[in-house]
Amino acid sequence: MALVLRKPNAYSKIDKEDPEERNRRRAQFLIYKVMEQADSMSRRRPSYLRIRIRKLKVKIGKRLTKLRKSMLLSISAAKVSVCKQVCSQFKTCRRLFGGGDNHSSANLVNTLPSPLFV
Known part of the structure; x- marks a missing residue:
């Protein structure tokens, strides 16, 4: 009721x-x-343009997926x-600097002296 008293037009x-x-x-x-x-x-029918755009998007998406897969394959082959x-x-x-010859390292092991304490 305090609101009513403050504003004369309020209810x-x-x-x-x-x-x-x-x-x-x-x-x-x-x-x-x-x-x-x-x-x-329900009154609105999908327009011919919308259908065409949707089909085009699907087509582009398929091509991009195919391109991505082929790129990944070629990149991995390049790697x-x-x-x-x-x-x-x-x-x-x-081999040039002497670290790759396996036969010479095997001969080196055979030429080592035998252990003193057995």
């Missing part, structure tokens, strides 16, 4: 709303809105070939 609710009634009214409103949207969607070349170069370098 107050005398009795409060029932929460169940408020929920029922809100549910009816939401149902009405959903039905209205469904009705407006393998580069690794083979690098390994062969390392083997060549080891």
Whole structure:
């Protein structure tokens, strides 16, 4: 009642709303809105342009997927070939600098003196 005294044109609710009634009214409103949207969607037909664009997107997506897979395959093949070349170069370098000859290291083990204490 204090609000009524402060503002001459204001009015107050005398009795409060029932929460169940408020929920029922809100549910009816939401149902009405959903039905209205469904009705407006059923009237609209998908345009020819939208169908064409959707098909084009699918086509582009398939091509991109195919391109990505082929790129990954070619990149992995390139990695393998580069690794083979690098390994062969390392083997060549080891042989040149004396670290790659297995027979000479085996002979070295055979020429070591026998242990003193057995």
